[in-house]
Amino acid sequence: xxxxxxxxxxxxxxxxxxxxxxxxxxxxxxxxxxxxxxxxxxxxxxxxxxxxxxxxxxxxxxxxxxxxxxxxxxxxxxxxxxxxxxxxxxxxxxxxxxxxxxxxxxxxxxxxxxxxxxxxxxxxxxxxxxxxxxxxxxxxxxxxxxxxxxxxxxxxxxxxxxxxxxxxxxxxxxxxxxxxxxxxxxxxxxxxxxxxxxxxxxxxxxxxxxxxxxxxxxxxxxxxxxxxxxxxxxxxxxxxxxxxxxxxxxxxxxxxxxxxxxxxxxxxxxxxxxxxxxxxxxxxxxxxxxxxxxxxxxxxxxxxxxxxxxxxxxxxxxxxxxxxxxxxxxxxxxxxxxxxxxxxxxxxxxxxxxxxxxxxxxxxxxxxxxxxxxxxxxxxxxxxxxxxxxxxxxxxxxxxxxxxxxxxxxxxxxxxxxxxxxxxxxxxxxxxxxxxxxxxxxxxxxxxxxxxxxxxxxxxxxxxxxxxxxxxxxxxxxxxxxxxxxxxxxxxxxxxxxxxxxxxxxxxxxxxxxxxxxxxxxxxxxxxxxxxxxxxxxxxxxxxxxxxxxxxxxxxxxxxxxxxxxxxxxxxxxxx
Numbered sequence: 001x002x003x004x005x006x007x008x009x010x011x012x013x014x015x016x017x018x019x020x021x022x023x024x025x026x027x028x029x030x031x032x033x034x035x036x037x038x039x040x041x042x043x044x045x046x047x048x049x050x051x052x053x054x055x056x057x058x059x060x061x062x063x064x065x066x067x068x069x070x071x072x073x074x075x076x077x078x079x080x081x082x083x084x085x086x087x088x089x090x091x092x093x094x095x096x097x098x099x100x101x102x103x104x105x106x107x108x109x110x111x112x113x114x115x116x117x118x119x120x121x122x123x124x125x126x127x128x129x130x131x132x133x134x135x136x137x138x139x140x141x142x143x144x145x146x147x148x149x150x151x152x153x154x155x156x157x158x159x160x161x162x163x164x165x166x167x168x169x170x171x172x173x174x175x176x177x178x179x180x181x182x183x184x185x186x187x188x189x190x191x192x193x194x195x196x197x198x199x200x201x202x203x204x205x206x207x208x209x210x211x212x213x214x215x216x217x218x219x220x221x222x223x224x225x226x227x228x229x230x231x232x233x234x235x236x237x238x239x240x241x242x243x244x245x246x247x248x249x250x251x252x253x254x255x256x257x258x259x260x261x262x263x264x265x266x267x268x269x270x271x272x273x274x275x276x277x278x279x280x281x282x283x284x285x286x287x288x289x290x291x292x293x294x295x296x297x298x299x300x301x302x303x304x305x306x307x308x309x310x311x312x313x314x315x316x317x318x319x320x321x322x323x324x325x326x327x328x329x330x331x332x333x334x335x336x337x338x339x340x341x342x343x344x345x346x347x348x349x350x351x352x353x354x355x356x357x358x359x360x361x362x363x364x365x366x367x368x369x370x371x372x373x374x375x376x377x378x379x380x381x382x383x384x385x386x387x388x389x390x391x392x393x394x395x396x397x398x399x400x401x402x403x404x405x406x407x408x409x410x411x412x413x414x415x416x417x418x419x420x421x422x423x424x425x426x427x428x429x430x431x432x433x434x435x436x437x438x439x440x441x442x443x444x445x446x447x448x449x450x451x452x453x454x455x456x457x458x459x460x461x462x463x464x465x466x467x468x469x470x471x472x473x474x475x476x477x478x479x480x481x482x483x484x485x486x487x488x489x490x491x492x493x494x495x496x497x498x499x500x501x502x503x504x505x506x507x508x509x510x511x512x513x514x515x516x517x518x519x520x521x522x523x524x525x526x527x528x529x530x531x532x533x534x535x536x537x538x539x540x541x542x543x544x545x546x547x548x549x550x551x552x553x554x555x556x557x558x559x560x561x562x563x564x565x566x567x568x569x570x571x572x573x574x575x576x
Contacts, residue, residue, distance in 0.1 A: 037098035060207035137425030263304035292318035317342035340378035348401035508543030
């Protein structure tokens with residue numbers, strides 16, 4: 001499909017006023033080749049680079065769905081880009097498409113709107129469509145306040161985008177499509193009701209879409225401690241949405257209707273991407289919002305994968321209360337390849353758990369962790385250490401929880417840094433608007449630094465931000481290199497004092513960020529520093545013999561020395 005320039009393209013005609021939705025007949029291949037519009041789907045930058053990023057699966061599903069109906073499109077993933085959005089739009093000639101769709105999250109809203117304005121300025125005939133959680137939450141505002149936005153697709157994008165593309169191809173008005181919001185000639189917003197959710201997820205094509213990326217993708221791997229192997233990994237989504245009500249979760253903006261795929265479909269997808277990529281994927285990261293809603297169904301999926309290839313290992317994320325429902329299922333899962341569970345703990349404070357609408361007590365968190373530990377499963381902790389109403393008592397409870405359950409040995413150290421994100425459309429955002437007597441701007445992602453209600457907590461949070469910038473990268477690198485060096489020495493039969501000292505130093509390095517935060521909480525209220533450079537005075541001494549952090553890192557580096565470590569860069573994700 002050739003792209004036309006703005007000067008030579010065929011336009012889609014005047015778009016005004018709603019009309020009754022009519023499903024256009026499927027295009028024949030010949031019709032699609034002649035009439036299908038040039039379409040670009042864009043994942044805008046969230047403003048920071050993430051070496052662990054993966055392809056935008058929502059856009060991939062939309063693009064694959066359109067292709068299954070004879071409509072080709074091109075994907076652009078700028079999620080980790082650090083350059084100006086206008087420069088990216090120009091470099092990739094986004095103004096030469098008939099339809100430009102943006103998947104919009106709160107973090108990427110401003111960059112999406114800047115790209116959209118750039119496209120519209122150079123090609124007014126282009127149809128600019130926004131979708132995704134943020135666009136769904138503020139659809140009316142987007143079309144009224146931002147003239148560069150023609151349409152917003154709310155909730156699921158596959159069926160509305162197909163109808164929009166067909167209407168553009170047929171030179172028909174695009175207003176009035178189910179599940180969309182548009183701007184009337186009067187300047188007011190108008191909407192059609194949402195279509196039913198897609199119930200039969202097996203009917204959707206696999207998310208096979210190629211993206212041009214400004215920053216590229218890391219090789220997705222998983223280091224299997226059981227086999228001692230670094231495995232090629234694949235991300236697979238087996239369900240949509242989540243039936244729970246966590247007040248901070250962006251899934252609520254899309255809808256809570258939970259739907260699942262069959263085990264057969266999941267296995268078929270793994271085989272499909274193995275063949276397409278020529279890579280024998282050996283670990284599956286389930287990217288579901290909540291994989292373990294129905295434990296027996298989840299077990300059936302993993303059983304099917306094990307029957308397909310017993311060498312495949314898996315991991316998933318879920319809530320704590322579900323872990324306690326079916327320990328026997330988890331035990332069987334471990335037998336057939338389950339390696340770790342990402343656990344939504346969030347907090348050890350009962351008041352904070354109540355604010356987050358988790359519907360569990362701190363003891364349930366403890367019981368869930370101990371269940372997984374008893375089964376010998378690795379745990380990845382999802383935690384929200386800071387929110388605007390956090391107190392020092394909350395922080396003490398959180399640190400006590402992490403220490404008692406052995407998480408001071410845990411890497412990465414994200415649990416002690418994570419702050420609440422007030423996503424548009426979530427109940428917790430509305431809670432803090434009421435509590436602080438202000439309404440956040442529609443596209444604003446509030447910085448909670450200015451919302452802390454306790455000065456001592458604000459000081460602790462500032463200290464942790466300083467520590468993360470000043471020391472966490474060096475700790476991550478030292479841990480990665482030190483662990484690989486220790487593994488190499490053990491594999492080579494090397495023992496003795498050097499290995500013992502290195503192992504002690506690595507344990508101490510793992511503890512340092514937690515000990516630093518623990519110290520800040522202990523001395524809070526007695527005059528924490530207000531300048532970044534003063535936070536260094538609070539660095540802990542640790543290890544055996546007790547050593548200051550700079551010397552501890554230097555000692556690990558000295559131990560590693562000139563060892564030639566075959567470190568895949570993705571191994572850093574084990575420690576960062």
